[in-house]
Each structure stands twice: as structure tokens, then as C-alpha cells.
Amino acid sequence: MRENTKQPWEEKVIDLWKTRDNGLLGEVGEVLAWKYLWGKGFVVWPFWNVVHGHLFSRELTKKQLDYLEGYRSMASAAEKRTFDLVGILRSNRQAYLVEVKTTRSERYRYDSRKFPGSQQRLEAKSLGFKLLLVVVRLIDNWRFSIACKEL
Secondary structure (H helix, E strand, C coil), X not given: CCCCCCCCCCCCCCCCCCCCCHHHHHHHHHHHHHHHHHHCCEXXXXXXXXXXXXXXXXXXXXXXXXXXHCCXXXXXXXXXXXXXXXXXXXXXXXXXXXXXXXXXXXXXCCCHHHCCCHHHHHHHHHXXXXXXXXXXXXXXXXXEEEEEEEC
């Protein structure tokens, strides 16, 4: 008789509700926002994928591409906080910059330190981007609520 020589799987259980890993919560929120926005008629990619992969080069203007490209240098990336997602609304080809906030509390509290600065938002709007804030609220037991509003 042959013995089972395979190693057992090493398993780790992570409780999203109790985790202190805010990066993990943010990533989960961005995936949920991506799926939500797709259902609302957007094509959406993570900000850095758009910048480094030159995505949406046909949909964005030269000035918009230059604005996004400005984040490639380490100096500008350290000074500025970027948006989470870049999207194009399929119906009218409008470009959007999306900030996703993931929370476990009943009410989302706006914290300007965790959001791209007002100068950055004004510059993005002047280039023709529309801005979206998506708030993902983790409830419990695989449930979440999600809402977005244009800024």
C-alpha cells in the first residue's frame, strides 16, 4: 500500500472584520469597487496599471496622459497621493479618476489626509477628468454596502 507523501496545505484564516491590515482592506475594497463600477458602465483599471501599462491611451487626451504620467517619477509620487482607479464610462467615453475608501464603521468620515489634495483634484478636473468617491462598507459575514458619488 502506498503512503501519502504529500505535504498538508498550510492554511491561514484572516478575519477581514478584525484585521488591522488596512492595505488588505483597501485592496478588497478596490476589487469590490471595480466590480460595482463595471456594472455601472465603466471600464476601470488600477491607477498604477494605467500609468505603467499605458492603458486608455486612445481614450485620454495628451494632457490627461501627461498628468497621469507625472506619477511615474519617484519624486512626484512621494509628494502626491494618487487616486486608486482610472475609468472610462463606456456610454460617452468620459474619463474618471476614482478614490475608493473601505471602512468597517457605520458612517464613512471624510479625512482629507487620506484623499488626494484639493490642488490635485482641481488640476484633474481642469484636464477633463471627473472624480468619483466610492465608499465600501464591510458589514459582516461576507456582506458589504457600496455607494459612489461624483465630487
